[in-house]
Amino acid sequence: MKKVLSVDEYIEENLQFNEALKILRAIILSTELEETIKWNYPVYTLKNKNVLSLGAFKNHFCIWFFNGVFLKDHLNVLQNAQEGKTKAMRQMRFKNINDINSHVVLAYVKEAIENQKQGIEIKADRSKKIVIIPEELKKVLNSNNTSKLAFNKLSNSKQREYCEHINSAKREVTKQTRLDTIIPMILEGMGLNDKYRNC
Numbered sequence: 001m002k003k004v005l006s007v008d009e010y011i012e013e014n015l016q017f018n019e020a021l022k023i024l025r026a027i028i029l030s031t032e033l034e035e036t037i038k039w040n041y042p043v044y045t046l047k048n049k050n051v052l053s054l055g056a057f058k059n060h061f062c063i064w065f066f067n068g069v070f071l072k073d074h075l076n077v078l079q080n081a082q083e084g085k086t087k088a089m090r091q092m093r094f095k096n097i098n099d100i101n102s103h104v105v106l107a108y109v110k111e112a113i114e115n116q117k118q119g120i121e122i123k124a125d126r127s128k129k130i131v132i133i134p135e136e137l138k139k140v141l142n143s144n145n146t147s148k149l150a151f152n153k154l155s156n157s158k159q160r161e162y163c164e165h166i167n168s169a170k171r172e173v174t175k176q177t178r179l180d181t182i183i184p185m186i187l188e189g190m191g192l193n194d195k196y197r198n199c
Contacts, residue, residue: 007035007042007054011058014056020097024054027105028063031113046116052109055091063092063105065112067121072111075104088122131159134166136175140183150187158191165192 004010011021025042029035033044033051041064042054053064065071068078068090078090092108094100115121133141141148151159162182169175182192 004040005035005036006027010040010042010054011054014061017056017061017097020094020100021055021056023062023100023102024063026058027102028054028109031040033109033113034163046113049116049121051112056152060093060095062094063108065090065092065108066093067112067115069122070115070120071108072107077104077108087182101174129156129160130152133159133163134175136179137163137166140179144183147183147186150189153189153196154186154191161192162186 002013004013004137007025011018015023025035028044033046036043036045038050038053038085043050044052052066055062055064065078067088069088071078071090073090077092079093080086081089081091090103141151151162154162165182166175166178169178185192
């Protein structure tokens with residue numbers, strides 16, 4: 001799908017569910033939520049916090065509730081799109097315009113707004129995982145203060161990538177080759193996979 005700049009454009013791009021998306025949008029906009037575009041989808045926020053979004057796919061359209069796991073869901077209409085992966089998000093899915101019950105949709109939207117006002121949400125785990133530095137890398141870092149300082153400035157995830165890269169080598173020769181390769185990258189403040197991230 002091409003990049004869309006507005007919700008109107010998003011709805012026009014999804015012709016098969018055009019009218020249905022307009023109905024859902026009208027229900028959502030009857031509340032205090034603010035409309036925006038994020039990740040190429042219509043997203044509805046409360047004080048800049050994501051509450052829900054609209055989505056249209058090949059065979060269905062839906063409302064994503066960012067913290068839908070906390071909705072009571074007495075009618076059992078919510079589903080987890082990726083069981084085992086998605087912790088908080090839940091989806092209210094529709095196959096056609098006749099599946100939309102405006103009263104039910106509005107009730108779920110209002111409950112999601114109330115939950116957001118009360119701060120009921122899954123907080124992202126920002127705790128740092130402990131980095132265990134392999135002996136070979138530790139020796140190099142301890143023998144060169146500049147390298148050690150540069151390594152310590154790297155993010156937790158970048159440090160972990162380098163350590164796993166060294167640990168995954170089976171032979172000493174391979175470990176040494178990898179060390180020779182990564183030390184200049186560390187000194188530049190680069191992550192092991194930065195060249196791929198920027199593609």
